[in-house]
Amino acid sequence: xxxxxxxxxxxxxxxxxxxxxxxxxxxxxxxxxxxxxxxxxxxxxxxxxxxxxxxxxxxxxxxxxxxxxxxxxxxxxxxxxxxxxxxxxxxxxxxxxxxxxxxxxxxxxxxxxxxxxxxxxxxxxxxxxxxxxxxxxxxxxxxxxxxxxxxxxxxxxxxxxxxxxxxxxxxxxxxxxxxxxxxxxxxxxxxxxxxxxxxxxxxxxxxxxxxxxxxxxxxxxxxxxxxxxxxxxxxxxxxxxxxxxxxxxxxxxxxxxxxxxxxxxxxxxxxxxxxxxxxxxxxxxxxxxxxxxxxxxxxxxxxxxxxxxxxxxxxxxxxxxxxxxxxxxxxxxxxxxxxxxxxxxxxxxxxxxxxxxxxxxxxxxx
Amino acid sequence: xxxxxxxxxxxxxxxxxxxxxxxxxxxxxxxxxxxxxxxxxxxxxxxxxxxxxxxxxxxxxxxxxxxxxxxxxxxxxxxxxxxxxxxxxxxxxxxxxxxxxxxxxxxxxxxxxxxxxxxxxxxxxxxxxxxxxxxxxxxxxxxxxxxxxxxxxxxxxxxxxxxxxxxxxxxxxxxxxxxxxxxxxxxxxxxxxxxxxxxxxxxxxxxxxxxxxxxxxxxxxxxxxxxxxxxxxxxxxxxxxxxxxxxxxxxxxxxxxxxxxxxxxxxxxxxxxxxxxxxxxxxxxxxxxxxxxxxxxxxxxxxxxxxxxxxxxxxxxxxxxxxxxxxxxxxxxxxxxxxxxxxxxxxxxxxxxxxxxxxxxxxxxx
Numbered sequence: 001x002x003x004x005x006x007x008x009x010x011x012x013x014x015x016x017x018x019x020x021x022x023x024x025x026x027x028x029x030x031x032x033x034x035x036x037x038x039x040x041x042x043x044x045x046x047x048x049x050x051x052x053x054x055x056x057x058x059x060x061x062x063x064x065x066x067x068x069x070x071x072x073x074x075x076x077x078x079x080x081x082x083x084x085x086x087x088x089x090x091x092x093x094x095x096x097x098x099x100x101x102x103x104x105x106x107x108x109x110x111x112x113x114x115x116x117x118x119x120x121x122x123x124x125x126x127x128x129x130x131x132x133x134x135x136x137x138x139x140x141x142x143x144x145x146x147x148x149x150x151x152x153x154x155x156x157x158x159x160x161x162x163x164x165x166x167x168x169x170x171x172x173x174x175x176x177x178x179x180x181x182x183x184x185x186x187x188x189x190x191x192x193x194x195x196x197x198x199x200x201x202x203x204x205x206x207x208x209x210x211x212x213x214x215x216x217x218x219x220x221x222x223x224x225x226x227x228x229x230x231x232x233x234x235x236x237x238x239x240x241x242x243x244x245x246x247x248x249x250x251x252x253x254x255x256x257x258x259x260x261x262x263x264x265x266x267x268x269x270x271x272x273x274x275x276x277x278x279x280x281x282x283x284x285x286x287x288x289x290x291x292x293x294x295x296x297x298x299x300x301x302x303x304x305x306x307x308x309x310x311x312x313x314x315x316x317x318x319x320x321x322x323x324x325x326x327x328x329x330x331x332x333x334x335x336x337x338x339x340x341x342x343x344x345x346x347x348x349x350x351x352x353x354x355x356x357x358x359x360x361x362x363x364x365x366x
Numbered sequence: 367x368x369x370x371x372x373x374x375x376x377x378x379x380x381x382x383x384x385x386x387x388x389x390x391x392x393x394x395x396x397x398x399x400x401x402x403x404x405x406x407x408x409x410x411x412x413x414x415x416x417x418x419x420x421x422x423x424x425x426x427x428x429x430x431x432x433x434x435x436x437x438x439x440x441x442x443x444x445x446x447x448x449x450x451x452x453x454x455x456x457x458x459x460x461x462x463x464x465x466x467x468x469x470x471x472x473x474x475x476x477x478x479x480x481x482x483x484x485x486x487x488x489x490x491x492x493x494x495x496x497x498x499x500x501x502x503x504x505x506x507x508x509x510x511x512x513x514x515x516x517x518x519x520x521x522x523x524x525x526x527x528x529x530x531x532x533x534x535x536x537x538x539x540x541x542x543x544x545x546x547x548x549x550x551x552x553x554x555x556x557x558x559x560x561x562x563x564x565x566x567x568x569x570x571x572x573x574x575x576x577x578x579x580x581x582x583x584x585x586x587x588x589x590x591x592x593x594x595x596x597x598x599x600x601x602x603x604x605x606x607x608x609x610x611x612x613x614x615x616x617x618x619x620x621x622x623x624x625x626x627x628x629x630x631x632x633x634x635x636x637x638x639x640x641x642x643x644x645x646x647x648x649x650x651x652x653x654x655x656x657x658x659x660x661x662x663x664x665x666x667x668x669x670x671x672x673x674x675x676x677x678x679x680x681x682x683x684x685x686x687x688x689x690x691x692x693x694x695x696x697x698x699x700x701x702x703x704x705x706x707x708x709x710x711x712x713x714x715x716x717x718x719x720x721x722x723x724x725x726x727x728x729x730x731x732x
Contacts, residue, residue, distance in 0.1 A: 020468045020732050054673060076674045096641070096674065097630035099691055102386045122631050125690040152675055153631040153639050264463035265488050265519040273519050275462070275732070279706055283649045307420060307702060308442045308462065309518055324491040325465055336673060340645055341706075343729060363709060363729070366386050366641065 010346045014353040019346065021262045021327065022280035024338050026239065028349040030256035032064075037254075038220065038237050039068045045224035050074050050093060050213070052235030055336040057361035058345060059087035061238065072116065074215075074233045078106045079364035081117070087360070091116040093213070095145070095180065095233070097126045097153065103366065104133040111140050118177045118211075120145040122154045127167050127174070134173030141177035142168045143211060148181040148194045158198035162205065165198075169207050178211030178230075185218035185247065188225035195228035218247055241335035242293050243286045258295060258329040259338060261310065263322045270315040272322055276330060278305040279341060284334040295329040297322065302330070376712045380719040385712065387628045387693065388646035390704050394715040396622035397604065398430075403620075404586065404603050405434040411590035416440050416459060416579070418601030421702040423727035424711060425453035427604065438482065440581075440599045444472045445730035447483070453726070457482040459579070461511070461546065461599070463492045463519065469732065470499040477506050484543045484577075486511040488520045493533050493540070500539030507543035508534045509577060514547040514560045524564035528571065531564075535573050544577030544596075551584035551613065554591035561594035584613055607701035608659050609652045624661060624695040625704060627676065629688045636681040638666075638688055642696060643674040645707060650700040661695040663688065668696070 010019055019025070042049040051065040052074040062073050062084060072091030075081040081092045091114075098107050098119055111117045111134075121127045122145040134140045144164045147154030155161045161179060169176040179198055183191045195212055202209050214229040217236035223229065236243075239257040240250045261276035281291055283305060291302040291310065299316035314321045322328055332338050339345065340362055347355045376385055385391070408415040417431040418440040428439050428450060438457030441447040447458045457480075464473050464485055477483045477500075487493045488511040500506045510530045513520030521527045527545060535542040545564055549557045561578055568575050580592050581599035589598040602609075605623040606616045627642035647657055649671060657668040657676065665682035680687045688694055698704050705711065706728055713721045 020466060022732060097639075097690075099628055099630055100386060122633060123690055126630070129691070147633055151637075152633075152670075152672065152677055154633055156633060262465055264465055264492070267488060267513055267518075267520055267522060271517075273463075278648070278650065278703060282644070283651070283703075284644065285649070304518075306518065307706075311518055324463075324489055325495070337644060337649075340673075341729065363707065366388065 009344050010353045010356050012353050012355055016260070016348045016351050016353060017327065019260055021260045022276035023260045023346060024257055024342060025260055026345055026347045027256045027258070028347050028354055030254060031238065031347070034238050034240060034250075034254060034256060035065055035068045038234065039070065041221060042223070042232060043069060047223055047229060048231035050231050050233045051238065052076070052233050053080065053084060053361065055235035055238055055339060056345070057339055057359045058357045059084055059089070059360055060357055062089065065238070071231065074235070077364060077366055078103055078110065079366055080361040081110055082106070083361040083364065085110055085114045090114045093118045093143070093233075095120050095182070097121055097123070099126060099129055104129070107140070108133060108137050111138055117141065118143055120180050121164065121168070122147070124164070124167065127164060127171065131171040131173045137173065139173055139175045141175045143177040143180045143213065144168065146179055146181045146194060146198065148191045149184045149187050150182045151184070152182065154181065158194055158201055161198040162201040165202055165207055165209070166205060176207060176209075178209050178213065180211070180213040180215070182215045183219055185216065186222070188219070188222045192226045192228055195226065199228055217244060217249065220249060236336055239335040242288065242331050242333045252331070255331045257332065257335045257338065259292070259332055261328055261330060263324050263326045263328065266324055270313060272312040272314055274310040274312060274328065275308065276310045277308040279307050280338070281305060281310070281330065281332050282334065282337040282341065284337055286333045288333050292330040292332045295331060297328065375710050376719045376722050378719050378721055382626070382714045382717050382719060383693065385626055387626045388642035389626045389712060390623055390646075390708060391626055392605065392711055392713045393622045393624070394713050394720055396620060397713070400604050400606060400620060400622060401431055401434050404600065405436065407587060408589070408598060409435060413589055413595060414597035416597050416599045417604065418442070418599050419446065419450060419727065421601035421604055421705060422711070423705055423725045424723045425450055425455070425726055426723055428455065431604070437597065440601070443730060443732055444469055444476065445732055446727040447476055448472070449727040449730065451476060451480045456480045459484045459509070459599075461486050461548070463487055463489070465492060465495055470495070473506070474499060474503050477504055483507065484509055486546050487530065487534070488513075490530070490533065493530060493537065497537040497539045503539065505539055505541045507541045509543040509546045509579065510534065512545055512547045512560060512564065514557045515550045515553050516548045517550070518548065520547065524560055524567055527564040528567035531568055531573055531575070532571060542573060542575075544575050544579065546577070546579040546581070548581045549585055551582065552588070554585070554588045558592045558594055561592065565594055583610060583615065586615060602702055605701040608654065608697050608699045618697070621697045623698065623701045623704065625658070625698055627694055627696060629690050629692045629694065632690055636679060638678040638680055640676040640678060640694065641674065642676045644671040645673050646704070647671060647676070647696065647698050648700065648703040648707065650703055652699045654699050658696040658698045661697060663694065
């Protein structure tokens, strides 16, 4: 990418009000409170906490989560894990089925590099592929992914979990690391039933199950209901977003990420156009019919996003309406995907920039 | 971003079948045919063609479009324009209201650097802001953006266009460059009526109107119906996508971009999970209820996208269903936003990689 003399986004001491837009910003105090609140909950319930770094993709933030008490991190792709390994993290769980020669080669290099790498698998095909590659290498730890109702990856029954765990346990090159699931929120009983039965079957076979990993920010504060779990994984909670407020997991004041945008046009009394489009907010609706909440303008509705423009319907606004040149703040529907659109993240306190971090694992898609 | 020894995505001569996924790939022959087809249409109807570079963000491709006969390029943001100016492009239209001191400073530097920079404006506020900055500098060319039914930016009536054109024409630091619109597709009559009246009003005032710019790939093949236009802008046509096929603007065989993905899980007979999620395809629905077309599996439906996983419903597939490890190709709903997610774009012919280009203007959000 071309060197851009204007590419310095912000410096510590800059005023947030002067930042060029569109630009996501992170409130330091809300960030710290989110980290502390979740860790306190996990500590209270004796759960290990494994933050998912996809939400921020910033090694310094993962370090803060670890410093608060988290045990290890969760990555979604090998390339993300490589970035964090380079930053010194040793306990990394990659929650993805890893297939194909290039990826297996990367995985092997990573396994040699750090002390506690773990991946997941949900099929014989994936397990056998890993085994073939790792048979002559330092053994790879593999957890069995279970579908407890999430409807994505995972073995479908506790008995299939037992079968696959057995296979991992006995096949060359691999070490069985435990069970993992990514549940539908509100499904604690289902999750507990599945995992407890799987554990029981493993116990019958004399197979040790070191980790039972539950997950998701939506399931965060019911994590204690799954007594079979030894750890919980969550990403979104660190910044929070409109979807998390809707789910009742946090308040608006716990949303650490705001996306700054400027009103660039007021074509009519009822319409504003801002410079934040899908390339700043993404089109993720997450069940909403509009694209984010405008702070301070509760009746404003972001009705449409082009790639670089956002169209806001002001028709329900009873008070002041934003004018051309005004800066507004948007709480995005989904915070994790916004991080992936920006090379840097700006942090602030009391209207002043505190630091600017590289979004080190941004855009690493495999 | 960390240096990654595995970051070399592909080399010329590699087999497409061996590429790691998810990965968008561009068919060279379809690309060339799309460029040629659109240019031929424009030439036939005596329209200047101004490609929008947002779809590819690659200077080498803009050069191919110019070589085929295009006149100038369209960028959406200053930072995009800077990348293309650095690559040697002199005639650049930025279709955005530019506001704020940092952006005006960048714009002034750009205006000094290239010979034919143009921006748009749709309000007195924007025009006056530009004038204040450029009064002591090389004059900036400004077109008036007109809302001919697109419902985004733009003055609302031909008389407002006349007013703003007059203001640009007489205010210090600016030069009136013409009229521009971004219409709703199928609205050629509305567009023609608006622009023709605005032109007539400008003529009454003795204000020369060098450019009348119409736009959009959806409106591409009705462009000749707007006789008032001197040029047409379009981006998506160069790659095409599922939305363009639905609109009847191209066939499936004109879709140059496929997104390669690997099946990483078959949890049930009716479900496949692929490694392409919203961070490869985006969540852009564009009126579809699912997330792309799977080449070769017409009954397969991509029902859900997490950030790194795609869930495919195979229940309607009467023939073979893809297995774990199989690579599939997806025609995305929206091609432009996929470009913005990848640092490089891989081109191919006959199953062999021909070149890999930097997506030079990727992720430049202002």
